[in-house]
Amino acid sequence: MVVGVIGIGKIGLALINSFLRSLKKEEIIASDKSKERCRLAEELGISVYENNSHIAKKADIVWIAVKPQEAIDVLEEISPFITEKKIIVSVIAGLKISKIISVLKKNAKVIRVMPNLPLLVNEGAIAVCKGTEASEEDINQVVSLLSTMGKVIIVEENKMDAITGLSGSGPAYVSLFIEAMVEAGVRLGLKREDALILSAQTVMGTAKMVLLGKHPAILREEVTSPAGTTAEGMFVLERWGVRAAIMEAIYAAYEKSKRLGDEG
Ligand SMILES: NC(=O)c1ccc[n+]([C@@H]2O[C@H](COP(=O)([O-])OP(=O)(O)OC[C@H]3O[C@@H](n4cnc5c(N)ncnc54)[C@H](OP(=O)(O)O)[C@@H]3O)[C@@H](O)[C@H]2O)c1
Known part of the structure; x- marks a missing residue:
């Protein structure tokens, strides 16, 4: 062949x-x-x-x-x-x-x-x-x-435009998330290279657990103890509408992919 x-x-x-x-x-x-x-x-x-x-x-x-x-x-x-x-x-x-x-x-x-x-x-x-x-x-x-x-x-x-918006463009969204984590770490006094390793490894390790069968909602609950540090962080993410922003971003990329396909 x-x-x-x-x-x-x-x-x-x-x-x-x-x-x-x-x-x-x-x-x-x-x-x-x-x-x-x-x-x-x-x-x-x-x-x-x-x-x-x-x-x-x-x-x-x-x-x-x-x-x-x-x-x-x-x-x-x-x-x-x-x-x-x-x-x-x-x-x-x-x-x-x-x-x-x-x-x-x-x-x-x-x-x-x-x-x-x-x-x-x-x-x-x-x-x-x-x-x-x-x-x-x-x-x-x-x-x-x-x-x-x-x-x-x-x-x-007919699922290809959704996939383009989700995983085709996905590495850009995840990179933005990692960049934001790194900047937050640097703001708190961590060395940039340390913040980068910790942020990227956190994303990779979490993804690995999910792929091995842990549901993301259960994983999130397990990390979020009552009146703990993560609960404070999660509240801020929800208040800023991060979940909806991600869903809207993927929808916008899907629509753009659909438009490009219709024009082509
Ligand atoms: N990058 C991604 O993350 C990604 C994800 C999913 C799908 N894709 C798709 O994968 C395709 C390639 O993307 P890419 O990022 O690899 O693009 P790329 O790095 O620009 O590669 C395209 C290559 O094709 C060459 N080329 C242009 N016209 C040609 C011709 N007439 N004959 C032979 N070669 C020609 C280009 O040469 P010149 O540079 O000299 O023009 C370039 O080396 C795209 O259609 C994209 O939609 C990309």
Whole structure:
């Protein structure tokens, strides 16, 4: 099997690095219009081309990881080489499967993936959905490649805008929360590097407990003892509407993703 990646940006390079864990170097090829990005992938020992058509011709699974505004040009460029045997995987935010199929061929096997940036450290939150022509076997093949990069869920395509707003943009919200914790620690006299370790580790450890089965509401209650310090802190967060702000932020990102998809 040959896996090809078009667009060696942040996501494309992370995909290549992850594929290297389960595939041989000879089974991975990539292309990018930037010589500098091509050089980064070459350093990993894979074959790199400036011509996207070459990837479409050679690869059995073609991953498209260019920016949304470049997507249609790339799809038009590779369209003549897409046969019904190939699987096309798009990680492009907002680009609907129907749009991809309309540029490629009627019977193109398309799978859409919404990853997030922690896939760089194999802790991605990844959602996958399939177009009508892709089979269960095709989606399983893609999920198996993605499973080394984090947690993978399979959804219907109509959930992709919600997922973009929740976990696609999620690392930005969590980073803001960590930044705020660090500034609070510094304000109270902690060294910045100590505050950073304590804040990030708190987020990671809490997330790990939740993923292992502890419900977040129970965890919150367990930390909040009567008339204690956490109860004071929680009261301030609730008074400032932090819970509602987070829900509204995710809703705004969902709506933006939906608008971008409708425009595209
Ligand atoms: N970053 C995230 O957190 C994230 C999360 C979920 C989904 N995504 C999706 O993943 C995709 C890639 O995002 P990214 O953050 O990796 O973007 P990026 O770092 O900008 O990477 C895109 C790469 O594609 C190259 N490129 C542009 N036009 C091309 C063409 N015609 N042929 C071949 N290569 C071309 C770009 O080269 P130049 O720099 O020279 O233009 C760049 O190296 C986007 O569609 C985005 O919606 C990203």
